[in-house]
Every structure is written in C-alpha cells, then in structure tokens.
Amino acid sequence: EIVLTQSPGTLSLSPGERATLSCRASQSFSSSYLAWYQQKPGQAPRLLIYAASSRATGIPDRFSGSGAGTDFTLTISRLEPEDFAVYYCQQYSGSLPYTFGQGTKLEIK
C-alpha cells in the first residue's frame, strides 16, 4: 500500500499570501495518478488537480500542482477567503488500494 504523508498538518496564513502544501509518498509512482482535493465543512471533496499538475474544470489558475516520484506539491499563489479549507492528496495509480493523505488544514491567520 502506498502511504501518503501530508505536511504541514495545519497551515496558518493570511489572504493574499502564498500557500505551499506537501504530499510525500512511501514509494514512487507515476505522477499521472496524483490528485489534490479541497473539502470545506459540510461538503463533499472537490477535485482541484489531477495528474499532479492538471487543473480540473473550473479551478482557478491560482491553484497549481507539481512534483514527481515521491514528492508532490500543491501551491495556491494568492489566497482568497474561500480557499481556507482542508486539502487532501490522493494516489490512484494501478497499485490498489487507492490512498489519501491525512489532510492539511489551511486556516486563516
């Protein structure tokens, strides 16, 4: 099983600042199968990024993803008030089970 470890657990920033979220895998896999999701309280998760760096439909360009192998990053260039939420990375490679990171909570400083 591929274990994904996200850091930090909580990130406290102000609107307008840049956020950098990390996701590290226990073993290497194709970046074609790494996704990022955003979840707000009381809502289902929403796909932000797939294939490590491709934005999903309707996702603003302030969200970007990068990385390969075992290290992946989600960057939010300029935080908007609506961006404060919990973010999860996920691998969906051919190696079952699909796994999620434990999440990073992005909170307003």
Added chain:
Amino acid sequence: QVQLVQSGAEVKNPGASVKVSCKASGYRFIGQYIHWVRQAPGQGLEWMGRINPNTGDTDYAQKFQGRVTLTRDTSISTAYMEVRSLRSDDSVIYYCVREALGMDVWGKGTTVTVSS
C-alpha cells in the same frame, strides 16, 4: 450536468446491514469506474472499493473485503454499496465518486448512523 445522487441518511442497529444507492446522470454510466469513499466525523478520507459499471468487476480495500459488496444496475445507471454487520465505527459519511481524470464527480454523501 454530470451528477451522482445518493440515497438518504440511514439509522441502523449494530449488526444490521445498510445499502446505499448512487444514481448517475449526465454521462455514460458504464464508461467510468464508481468508487466508494468514507469519512468519519472530523477525520480524513478512506477508500473502500470500486466497481466497473460495464463489467461489474470489483476491487475492495482489504479492510472491507467480505463485509462490503458493490453492485450496479446498468438499466437505471445506479451503483450500490452494501455494508453488513454494522458497528458503531461504521457511523460515517459514505460518498460515491466517479473516476474520470481523477475522482472528478462526488455524490453529496450519505450519513449512516449505527446506534442501538
């Protein structure tokens, strides 16, 4: 528009079973996998398994093997998840999710409460 509509909240006794439905619309149902993901209150996301709606083939996380069954009815574009021998720690939200490019469409979730 593409959507997954899940059945409503359930309250069950310990040891009972629950079956949650997930009706797809706005796309070709047999074209993409449907996954089931669960989330305990205040906790992270846990992948349970997936079904290929075209063939009916399934894969399960080892934790749920033997206690969870995924099925589908292609005539009504609906996927189902049944959990048997419910315990208190099965009191979570269950999501069905379409996999296209990533898990791109999520149902709103079904809350299952297990309580005597």
